[in-house]
Amino acid sequence: MANSPSGDSTIDRLVRILETFSTDRTVQTAAEIGRRAGLPSSTAHRIVDDLVEAGVLERDEHHRIRLGMRLWELALRGSRALRLRQAALPFMERVQARLREHTQLAVLEQDEALFLERLSSPTSGANITRVAGRLPLHASSSGLVLLAYADADVVERVFAQPLQAVSAETITDAAVLRRTLADVRRRGHVVAPGSIERVSTGVAVPVRDERGRVIAALSVVLPRDSGAEAAAIEELTAASAGITRALSRRRD
Structure with a gap:
């Protein structure tokens, strides 16, 4: 041009x-x-x-x-994001119906977490995330999952920049962040209290494609004192597996 x-x-x-x-x-x-x-x-x-x-x-x-x-x-014609969102929505709806809290789908885009979908109910707690909104990878449960499974060059770019605090409890220490990412890979999920808002806890799991590659993060935002973290991990893990199966069927 x-x-x-x-x-x-x-x-x-x-x-x-x-x-x-x-x-x-x-x-x-x-x-x-x-x-x-x-x-x-x-x-x-x-x-x-x-x-x-x-x-x-x-x-x-x-x-x-x-x-x-x-x-x-x-933007929607043949969009990879549209295919993923369509596969994920039925499983997100099930999670949201059972937990009654914000349920979100995010992907890695230009070293940030880009949110493709969010389902909420009138009784859902505080949440700043919006569809088509972005958050730093180190500062949300979805971002931590995406960063944990990202390519090495993405990880190093994130660590090369100052880790800015979004809240008082956002991880801003590089050593702590590296340990957190290793823990995410070991456990297959993350629980991040107060990383965005003091009153909320983010819980997220990876979503894999039919080849086993992590392509998204599925998360819920819980009230901090809800005590529902274990139930959220169970629901999200089951939903993530369902999304992978749905993506595989769409390839057939």
């Missing part, structure tokens, strides 16, 4: 524009998009207009911009 005078390719600029949207920032003006993407105003308006015309972005009656349905449609 052609480069701009600054050396950025067209693709670079498109991606930067799309990345200005988040779960908390779903609507913006073209000027706000340009500022957050680090683009000149005229460039940002021109690219936004092109993306609106293509349906990738949409403009509302107040001329504000949001992600378009066309982008959602394209």
Whole structure:
């Protein structure tokens, strides 16, 4: 793709524009998009207009911009994440129905835990996770599972950066984190009290594909004093095995 005078390719600029949207920032003006993407105003308006015309972005009656349905449609076509989510949902629904707490599915994406699905009930406790939201790998039960089974280069990149605290109990000591990851691999699950919020405990297990590779983490978020950790591990382990079987059948 052609480069701009600054050396950025067209693709670079498109991606930067799309990345200005988040779960908390779903609507913006073209000027706000340009500022957050680090683009000149005229460039940002021109690219936004092109993306609106293509349906990738949409403009509302107040001329504000949001992600378009066309982008959602394209993202789902043949998506690996969609296949995994479809296989996982019946088993997640069973876990959520039995535990009545937040039940989540996450994958490793660009050295973070990306959440593909979350099921909740009106009585579920505190939880900051959102669908399409991300958390640092060291700072959640799902992330700890994904990091424990990640390739060595991913692990070393995580350890090369400061381990930022999300809560007072987030693991920020590298030696403690390495011991925790070894424990996850030995036990096949993790119980992480207070790593995101003091009042909650995350419990997570790995999800494997039909070849035995860890491709996701399945987790629940429990009230910290619930005493349901053992039941959660049992339910999650059974659900994870069911997801693996479902993925194998979808290959057949």
